[in-house]
Amino acid sequence: ENAIDLAVIAGDGIGPEVVAEGLKVLEAVTAGTGTKVTSTAYDLGAKRWNATGETLPDSVLDELRQHDVILLGAIGDPSVPSGVLERGILLPLRFALDHFVNLRPAKLFPGVESPLAIERVAPDGIDFVVVREGTEGPYVGNGGSLRTGTPHEIATEVSVNTRFGVERVVREAFSRAQARPRKHLTLVHKHNVLTHAGHLWRRTVEEVGTEFPDVETAYQHVDAATIFLATDPGRFDVVVTDNLFGDIITDIAAAIAGGIGLAASGNINPTGEAPSMFEPVHGSAPDIAGQGKADPTATILSVAMLLDHLGRTEESQRVEAAVAADLAERGSEVRTTSAIGDAVAERLS
Amino acid sequence: ENAIDLAVIAGDGIGPEVVAEGLKVLEAVTAGTGTKVTSTAYDLGAKRWNATGETLPDSVLDELRQHDVILLGAIGDPSVPSGVLERGILLPLRFALDHFVNLRPAKLFPGVESPLAIERVAPDGIDFVVVREGTEGPYVGNGGSLRTGTPHEIATEVSVNTRFGVERVVREAFSRAQARPRKHLTLVHKHNVLTHAGHLWRRTVEEVGTEFPDVETAYQHVDAATIFLATDPGRFDVVVTDNLFGDIITDIAAAIAGGIGLAASGNINPTGEAPSMFEPVHGSAPDIAGQGKADPTATILSVAMLLDHLGRTEESQRVEAAVAADLAERGSEVRTTSAIGDAVAERLS
Numbered sequence: 001e002n003a004i005d006l007a008v009i010a011g012d013g014i015g016p017e018v019v020a021e022g023l024k025v026l027e028a029v030t031a032g033t034g035t036k037v038t039s040t041a042y043d044l045g046a047k048r049w050n051a052t053g054e055t056l057p058d059s060v061l062d063e064l065r066q067h068d069v070i071l072l073g074a075i076g077d078p079s080v081p082s083g084v085l086e087r088g089i090l091l092p093l094r095f096a097l098d099h100f101v102n103l104r105p106a107k108l109f110p111g112v113e114s115p116l117a118i119e120r121v122a123p124d125g126i127d128f129v130v131v132r133e134g135t136e137g138p139y140v141g142n143g144g145s146l147r148t149g150t151p152h153e154i155a156t157e158v159s160v161n162t163r164f165g166v167e168r169v170v171r172e173a174f175s176r177a178q179a180r181p182r183k184h185l186t187l188v189h190k191h192n193v194l195t196h197a198g199h200l201w202r203r204t205v206e207e208v209g210t211e212f213p214d215v216e217t218a219y220q221h222v223d224a225a226t227i228f229l230a231t232d233p234g235r236f237d238v239v240v241t242d243n244l245f246g247d248i249i250t251d252i253a254a255a256i257a258g259g260i261g262l263a264a265s266g267n268i269n270p271t272g273e274a275p276s277m278f279e280p281v282h283g284s285a286p287d288i289a290g291q292g293k294a295d296p297t298a299t300i301l302s303v304a305m306l307l308d309h310l311g312r313t314e315e316s317q318r319v320e321a322a323v324a325a326d327l328a329e330r331g332s333e334v335r336t337t338s339a340i341g342d343a344v345a346e347r348l349s
Numbered sequence: 350e351n352a353i354d355l356a357v358i359a360g361d362g363i364g365p366e367v368v369a370e371g372l373k374v375l376e377a378v379t380a381g382t383g384t385k386v387t388s389t390a391y392d393l394g395a396k397r398w399n400a401t402g403e404t405l406p407d408s409v410l411d412e413l414r415q416h417d418v419i420l421l422g423a424i425g426d427p428s429v430p431s432g433v434l435e436r437g438i439l440l441p442l443r444f445a446l447d448h449f450v451n452l453r454p455a456k457l458f459p460g461v462e463s464p465l466a467i468e469r470v471a472p473d474g475i476d477f478v479v480v481r482e483g484t485e486g487p488y489v490g491n492g493g494s495l496r497t498g499t500p501h502e503i504a505t506e507v508s509v510n511t512r513f514g515v516e517r518v519v520r521e522a523f524s525r526a527q528a529r530p531r532k533h534l535t536l537v538h539k540h541n542v543l544t545h546a547g548h549l550w551r552r553t554v555e556e557v558g559t560e561f562p563d564v565e566t567a568y569q570h571v572d573a574a575t576i577f578l579a580t581d582p583g584r585f586d587v588v589v590t591d592n593l594f595g596d597i598i599t600d601i602a603a604a605i606a607g608g609i610g611l612a613a614s615g616n617i618n619p620t621g622e623a624p625s626m627f628e629p630v631h632g633s634a635p636d637i638a639g640q641g642k643a644d645p646t647a648t649i650l651s652v653a654m655l656l657d658h659l660g661r662t663e664e665s666q667r668v669e670a671a672v673a674a675d676l677a678e679r680g681s682e683v684r685t686t687s688a689i690g691d692a693v694a695e696r697l698s
């Protein structure tokens with residue numbers, strides 16, 4: 001019970017650097033609590049693919065399943081064709097480990113600069129969380145092409161949505177909304193155009209909503225939602241949406257809350273039948289890799305989410321508070337990756 | 350030749366009010382040029398549907414085809430179930446009249462307030478145009494559901510993309526980019542996940558690009574594109590993208606360029622085989638309908654696009670300049686719908 005058995009996939013580019021700081025902070029916050037933190041490194045990513053052609057071997061997937069949780073840095077490199085590692089590692093992990101809740105908080109910390117004119121647009125700040133479905137929708141890889149490369153080519157992509165898949169993520173979103181002071185849930189979809197999938201989502205929100213009578217619900221088409229994210233983000237509390245819409249709006253959410261350098265995420269399997277995986281939303285940023293320029297804050301906040309997922313709420317809150325204090329103090333000062341990790345770790349000692 | 354034969358679909362909510370101002374400005378800019386403007390009103394929208402159950406009768410579609418261009422206000426009302434009018438009128442018009450170029454400029458006019466911290470984020474202003482594909486992709490209505498309403502429901506939505514459809518819109522986007530000073534074209538897609546459709550788009554941009562050697566191209570995943578729209582919109586010149594991604598990013602584009610009250614659009618069939626249709630991006634806003642509160646600027650700018658489409662470039666530019674002058678003077682003053690139309694028309698007299 002007082003042990004954390006962690007699988008670590010540092011990955012490519014800045015992945016190893018930011019993960020090192022995440023682990024530093026995890027050590028610091030658990031130090032003196034008698035917690036035994038074990039971390040096992042798994043070598044997945046561009047290097048492995050370039051050397052062996054392997055993405056996610058079954059044997060590695062089996063080993064990953066044995067751990068309590070996974071911490072992932074970033075995956076992707078220009079030496080690998082686009083899509084190979086995403087569809088070979090990241091998405092298979094999310095699908096195989098049934099990470100149906102892709103949780104992405106957007107919180108503007110004091111001292112952090114938003115591209116929005118915040119005083120005007122969000123005077124009460126930004127603090128919402130997107131519950132993105134993680135295992136179906138347009139991400140299922142159900143596409144094809146015919147007469148490829150000819151003037152008669154047809155390419156299709158099929159979004160597959162099930163009541164089972166939608167219901168479980170919607171229930172999770174309601175329960176998260178219920179646990180928050182504002183108790184508000186917004187469904188984001190495009191049911192006036194994508195009627196079949198859209199109505200499934202809509203009906204499910206209505207029906208599951210009867211189990212949560214104290215949660216207020218709203219609906220926004222995805223295009224309108226993006227307008228509100230730019231003009232009135234304070235209206236959002238919990239947002240639930242499908243895999244592709246979630247991909248898009250969580251990047252806007254990250255941008256307005258200070259940038260993807262700060263955006264944490266959890267790929268969560270709430271059943272506990274497989275380990276959940278925590279990762280910064282940003283990519284591997286090969287252009288700045290190895291230079292100590294990457295901001296490890298998103299990874300450190302992902303570690304806070306990881307602790308929360310393990311029921312270590314108090315430690316999670318301490319990490320988040322340390323990050324908040326660091327950000328408030330940091331201002332526009334440019335610090336190295338490890339200097340930021342050190343500063344946060346120090347606040348926890 | 351010196352005549353404009355216009356079909357007008359005023360539609361629902363604020364549609365008739367804003368269209369009236371658009372027509373006022375059209376009259377003003379063509380006055381004294383000997384141009385004969387004829388406009389024929391077509392009654393489509395919620396009222397017709399409520400009275401007769403009709404959306405877009407074939408006979409009306411046939412009549413619409415006879416006109417040079419169509420001006421549309423807005424369609425939609427809470428009395429009609431979501432999707433009925435969108436999929437019964439708006440989308441059938443775009444598809445039947447083969448409006449494969451959905452053109453949506455995003456320009457921040459002097460004096461207009463953006464939700465972005467503009468001095469910091471876009472010191473050189475915002476001036477780009479999105480070329481959204483208008484006749485295929487996830488909008489084709491190719492979805493279905495099985496075991497609907499049961500725990501075993503499956504709902505699908507199929508995005509259909511053809512080389513024919515992608516190539517013609519990509520070529521149009523290149524040619525628009527070539528005509529602009531910066532000559533830059535960004536493809537927005539998500540080819541690392543939607544590989545079949547994504548690679549069709551990507552290959553097509555590469556291949557058509559050889560016809561436009563002076564146009565520089567870039568690629569952004571849709572999620573990353575939304576970040577840049579919030580943090581560095583000045584980087585965009587012409588953006589080409591599919592129907593659904595275009596729907597989403599043009600709403601963000603409208604938001605950052607001062608709101609959908611100002612966002613114009615053209616549903617263009619560049620072949621001239623069917624009339625093109627110009628419409629404000631905003632909806633019918635039933636909550637403020639009939640109160641003279643709607644901003645007709647988006648419709649007036651749509652009239653400018655309409656004139657440009659008809660080759661009446663000078664008149665188009667005069668309308669845009671009048672709007673720009675009006676916006677610069679307007680400041681935060683609240684004026685009625687017709688006061689704004691009057692002010693713009695007056696500048697043209």
Ligand SMILES: CC(C)[C@H](C(=O)O)[C@@H](O)C(=O)O
Pocket residue numbers: 086090091247281541542572
């Ligand atoms: C890398 C890519 C496959 C991934 C996604 O689309 O989910 C990323 O954008 C994310 O949001 O985690």
Ligand SMILES: CC(C)[C@H](C(=O)O)[C@@H](O)C(=O)O
Pocket residue numbers: 192193223435439440596630
């Ligand atoms: C009303 C709706 C069908 C439409 C669309 O999705 O295209 C609108 O959002 C738009 O962008 O013109």
